[in-house]
Structures are given as C-alpha cells and as structure tokens.
Amino acid sequence: MFHRESGYFKTTYQADMALFPLPIGRVAIAGLAVLFFVVFPIVMDDYYLTLVNLAAIAVVGALGLNILLGYTGQISIGHGAFMSVGAYTAANFAVHFDLPFWITIPSGGILAAAVGLLVGLPSLRVKGLYLAIATLAAQFIIEWTLNHTPVISGGVQASIEMPRPVVFGNTITTPTEMYLFLLPISVLAIIATLNLVRSRIGRAFVAIRDQEIAAEIIGINVYRYKLLAFMISSFYAGVAGVMATYYYGVANYEAFQLPISIDYLAMIIIGGLGSVLGSVFGAFFITLLPFGVRIFMETVGVFFVEGVYLAQVIAQMRLIIFGGLIIFFLVVEPEGLNKLWQNIRNYFRVWPFSY
Amino acid sequence: MRHLRLGLMAATVVAAASFQISTATAGEIVVGLQCDRTGPTQTVGTFLCPGYHDYVKLVNSKGGIGGHTIKVMEIDHEYKVPPGMEAYQRMKKGGAVVIAIYGTPHTQALTPLLHEDKIPGTSPGFGTAAAANGKKYPFLFPIAATYWSQGAAAVQFAKQQLGGVLKGKKIAYIYYDNPAGREPLPIMHKLRDMEGFQLKEFAIPPPGVEMKVQVQDIARRYRADFVINHTFGKAPSVALNEFTRQGYPLNKMVGFVWAAGESNIMGAGGWHKAQGYYVLQMAGAGSDYDVLREIKALYKSEGKTPPKEMESTVYYNRGLMWAAVALKAVENAVKAKGGSADVTGADVQKGFEGIKDFTLGGILPPLNITAEDHEGGGWVQIFQVKGEAFVPVSKWLHGYRETVMEMVAKGE
Known part of the structure; x- marks a missing residue:
C-alpha cells in the first residue's frame, strides 16, 4: 500500500537471504527504533514503562523457548527453572564478586546453558510428551536444589538481594532507566534469533523438527543439534532470569516456578510456533492482556456489581475473560498471532483490491 | 476475512477500554x-x-x-x-x-x-x-x-505447657519446605541452644498433602513432647488428620499464623476433628x-x-x-x-x-x-479450638523478645 514490492532484483545469494528483503524493512525498523528508544521513554510514564519492562523480559524468555519448541520441535516444561539458574548465578556473582552487569548477564546465560545441556540429554532418547515429563522433572529438581543448597541460594530464605545495575557509573533505579537498560538486551536477543534461524544452525533445527530421520540422512548430526538447541534455549532463559533479577532486585526461585514455565509455553503457542515476531507478540499478549482485561473489567464492572463484591467478581472474571480470549484468538487463527498479523498485512498489501 | 474483522474488532474494544486509569x-x-x-x-x-x-x-x-x-x-x-x-x-x-x-x-x-x-x-x-x-x-x-517472633512465641508457649522447663524436652518442628517454612529455623536453633531442649525438624515437601511418614516419626519414634506446626495451604488440614490418626493429642501442638484459619479446620473435616489444637493469631x-x-x-x-x-x-x-x-x-x-x-x-x-x-x-x-x-x-495471642470456635487461652504475648530483637538488629 505504502510501497512497491516490484522492481527490486536480487543478483546474489547474499541479497536473497538478507535480513530485510525490501528497503521498507529498514525504514520500518528505523521507525520502530525511534519509537521505542526515543518516543516511549519520553512520552510514557512509570506505569506503562513497567508494563513494557515486564514484556521485554518475557520476550527474551519466549524467544529462547521458541528456538527449542518452535524451531527444533523439542518441548520443555522446565523453562522457568533455567531462568532461576541464571538468576542465582548473576546474583551470586554480583553480590560476592561485585561483578558488573556485562559479566553477570552472559555468565548467567552460560551456566543456564550448561544445565540445559544436561536436561537436554533425555531428548536424545525420548520425544514429545515423554520429553515434556523429563523436562518437568528438571524443573522440580532444580527448584529443590536451589531450595536446599544455602551455598547457592544464600540461606534459609533462598533469596539473594541483588544490587541495582550500574551502567557507565549510573545506578539504574527508575522505570525509565530500567527500560533503557532492559530493552537493548531484548533487541539484541531478537536480532540474534533472527540471524540464528536463517543460518546453517537454524536450518538444521527446522530440519530436525520437520523430520528427524530425513535430517539425519542428509547429514545433520541430530544429537549435536538437539543438545545445541537445548543450550541456546537455556541460555536465553538464563539471560531472561538475570534481567528479571535485576528488575525485581532479588533472586528468588519462587518467582520462576512451574506456572511461569507454563506461561512461556502459552506465549509461544499464542504468538506462533517457529516465528520470532510471534514470540514477541506472545510475550506482550500474555504479559499485558491480564492487566488490560482487569482495567476493562473495572471500567465496565461497576455497572453490574456493587460494593465489596466487585473486587471478587473482577478477580474471577479476569481469569475467565483471559482464558476466553486465548481460546478466541486460537480459534480465529490456530497458527498464532504472527499468522494473524500476516493476514492483516497481506490484506492491506493489495488493498483496495481483493486479490 | 470475516474472522479477521472479528478479531480486529475484539482487539480494538479491549484496547479502548483498557487505557483509562482513574486517579485520586x-x-x-x-x-x-x-x-x-x-x-x-x-x-x-x-x-x-x-x-x-x-x-x-x-x-x-x-x-x-x-x-x-x-x-x-x-x-x-x-x-x-x-x-x-x-x-x-x-x-x-x-x-x-x-x-x-x-x-x-x-x-x-x-x-x-x-x-x-x-x-x-x-x-x-x-x-x-x-x-x-x-x-x-x-x-x-x-x-x-514475623516468623521469628512467632517461632519465639511458640517456644515460649511450649515451655509454659511443659511445666516451665524445656531442658531435655523433645520438640518437633514440622514445616512446609519452602523459604517461608524454613525462615524460623535460625531462631529455633538459637532458642534450642539457650533452653537446652531437643529440636527435630520435619520438612513437608510442597504441596504438603502427604506427611504420613513425618507424622508417624514424630508420634511413634521421636515421641515429641510438643509439636510446632508451620504449614500453609492444604497442609495444616492434612496435618490435623494425620496427627489424630496416629493418636497424637492435638493439645500438644501449636500452629503458626497461616495454619490457624477456619478454612484449615474445615479442610480437616470440621471443628470436631481439631478439638484442643492451639494456634497463634496476629489479630x-x-x-x-x-x-x-x-x-x-x-x-x-x-x-x-x-x-x-x-x-x-x-x-x-x-x-x-x-x-x-x-x-x-x-x-x-x-x-x-x-x-x-x-x-x-x-x-x-x-x-x-x-x-x-x-x-x-x-x-x-x-x-x-x-x-x-x-x-x-x-505480639501474638494463643487460641485453642474448643467446641465450634477458636477460644483465647492467653493474653497478647511475645516470647524471648530480646533474643529476637538481637537477631533482627544483626539482620541474620
């Protein structure tokens, strides 16, 4: 509608595989960058930035799980536990060794990746639901270990107070500063994933997902790539865990329990399996929709219920509406929000003509 | 296309309603x-x-x-x-x-x-x-x-119930195995050293609906003189039933504040299942x-x-x-x-x-x-299940206040 797609001829393979097939991609990204890095921090107040911060953390975690489940086809219900591994690693490093964020974040990711490698081992033998149960076991084993190892978790309360990150001598405290601290990490994660999935590794992942035996026959080392997928996924989870720890100001495994792992699964299923944009959509959807629904209920609910019962009704209705919307969006588009977005885009691409 | 329009409409309605926040x-x-x-x-x-x-x-x-x-x-x-x-x-x-x-x-x-x-x-x-x-x-x-004050008050109450001397007495601490459940441990250890009683800890793994082994251990093998119960959620109800089943008298047990609600008693099957059970209350x-x-x-x-x-x-x-x-x-x-x-x-x-x-x-x-x-x-007040209610059996009290405050000041 706004641009022409014809007239761009690609003469090399590199150009054909480029991140932006059309020039509009660059313009759009530049526009989004200005919006997110300049306009939002100026326009939005603490409340809305808090929402975006929560979503930014979720984006990183969702990308990691999507690499594993969406691209490689290996399910994991232990994603929250990997986040807690990253969280405690970073907290220990930051508190005991006084290390800055640019060391704690990658080290949290690396240790989570190492644990992910171990948890990924069963994937060499079992698939699907069996693997789901194996990773579920990992969730509980990691939780138990953190709960009962004071050396790691810092005492009976299993929580370590995390100092605020310091960037170029400034301590990050306000939501705006936190936003500018967290968002670049999320952006890096998105770019890294976009590049990963169009690389040799990414194509190997997709081959394994689509047909494991065929992948093996064409020369892909299935074991290696499956474990690699677990490691990369856990790395992302670990980084998300460190981000959350910096954000909450405390490392506590109770913030990364089973419901969180399920939330991340929901994010990528709603967003769209095997799509980077879908992970972003899903993260925003699952993180922010409950708040939207509640504010909606508070606005509308006063017309139906009164007094002290309103709070109870809002709390219960919020769950019902939230669940209903998830079903609604999945019925409208089973392939997730990403597909929905593509449908909208394709519709306007040729608008006002039907075809 | 109809689906798409529906979806868009729904999204717009939610978005429009969402972003009005009332202020004072x-x-x-x-x-x-x-x-x-x-x-x-x-x-x-x-x-x-x-x-x-x-x-x-x-x-x-x-x-x-x-x-x-x-x-x-x-x-x-x-x-x-x-x-x-x-x-x-x-x-x-x-x-x-x-x-x-x-x-x-x-x-x-x-x-x-x-x-x-x-x-x-x-x-x-x-x-x-x-x-x-x-x-x-x-x-x-x-x-x-706090959990430290509750722990101290529970030990104080145990001392009173056991005739004013704790030396050589056996106290069982049964707790939900999470950070909140373990939080009173430092104060319990300190008081054990001060008062010279035996303390044995029994962890109940979450979700706390299975504790037969631990309760049997407390009632039959360890033969605790007094039980301090720090469990949450469904666990207190299960604990009441298990202790009754093992024939352990409930009036030798005191529950922390989150094991002290009507819903915990109802969960155990009603008031008649919890007669004699002592609880700490913050209100x-x-x-x-x-x-x-x-x-x-x-x-x-x-x-x-x-x-x-x-x-x-x-x-x-x-x-x-x-x-x-x-x-x-x-x-x-x-x-x-x-x-x-x-x-x-x-x-x-x-x-x-x-x-x-x-x-x-x-x-x-x-x-x-x-x-x-x-x-x-x-402060806590101790109540006991009698008939169909919690009946106060003490005034507002606190135990070992100096010890607790000492630990608080140290921020252990």
Missing part, C-alpha cells in the same frame, strides 16, 4: 491493597480482602479520616510477581500513600521500590523477619509478628469484638445482610487489622499535616512510627511501632 480526586486519600483471590493462597485472600474493604467502609461511614474519604485500590495478583510489580506501579500512579503487600516474593521485589518512591508498605506475616529492623528497612512495616479470632458488631450494624442500616466472609473470622479479622493499622498511620499523618488530605507516603511512614498502644478494642495487639521496631512488638 480532591479530598480523597488512596490506599493500595494487593490481594490473591485467584492464586494458590486464595483460601486466605478471599476472606482477608473483604475484611480490609469493610473496615475502610466503616471508617468512611463515620466521615472518613479528618473528613477525607478513603479509597481502596485493590488489585489481585494471583500470587505472581510480575502482576505484583504492575499493581504497585498502578497504585503509585493512582496516588496511594500506603500499600498492603501480599506475598513473600512480592515483599522482596517491592522493598527497593518502596524505598525509592518513599511509599510505606505493610507486609504482615510475609517477607523476611529482618524487616522488623526499621533502621535498615524504613519503608517496610511487618506490623505483625483476634472470633466475632466477639465491638468493631465487628459495628460493621454488622452498618450493613443492617443499609438494609443488607453482612457478608458471608465475616464467618471466616480469622482471615477476615486479619484483613481488618491490615486496614486498621494502615488507616491509623494515615490518621496520624493527616493530623500532623493539620487536617489536610494532601499527605505523602513519607508522612504516612512517620504516621506508622507514631502508632502507640493501638488495640481497636482488643482485636489488635497493643501495637507500639517505633522507628527501630517496625514489627510493633511482635
């Missing part, structure tokens, strides 16, 4: 209440939060505080941390001058924010016991007995208090029946306590400002530290919150 109007004081009505601790939240609302309603019906209406901003966070962060920011934006935090992980995550924004938060029965140290945590107010249990009669009268005057939540007196009264202490602090702040509704979080923080001998007709302990002691004395 003139002459109104906003207080925040975080709640869990839909998460794992909903058996507490659904009774506790109505208590908070009803007390505020009562105060407003009497003309509010210094003529200013109190508005409660309640947000349910499902016991998840991210919604708790969202709720906090929304309350801050809504101008809340005091926030009731619900949940231990939430208390930990919000503590730095409370300090940065200078908004006092209350965390009764949650968070770290070290938060009683007002010098270290100026904006966090446990206002009720009075039962209906025999003037403030409860006033709330009932208020509902009657409106031509309504009092809410059924009032029947679950333990948690309802606790909600009432949270509201009463917070509003007392607001009242102090308004007075200090010469009656103006324009109070800030920092004013209310001073208001909390000025609360002295506030009992609200006996439903609250004689709270004395000072700049050093944000716990207000660490």
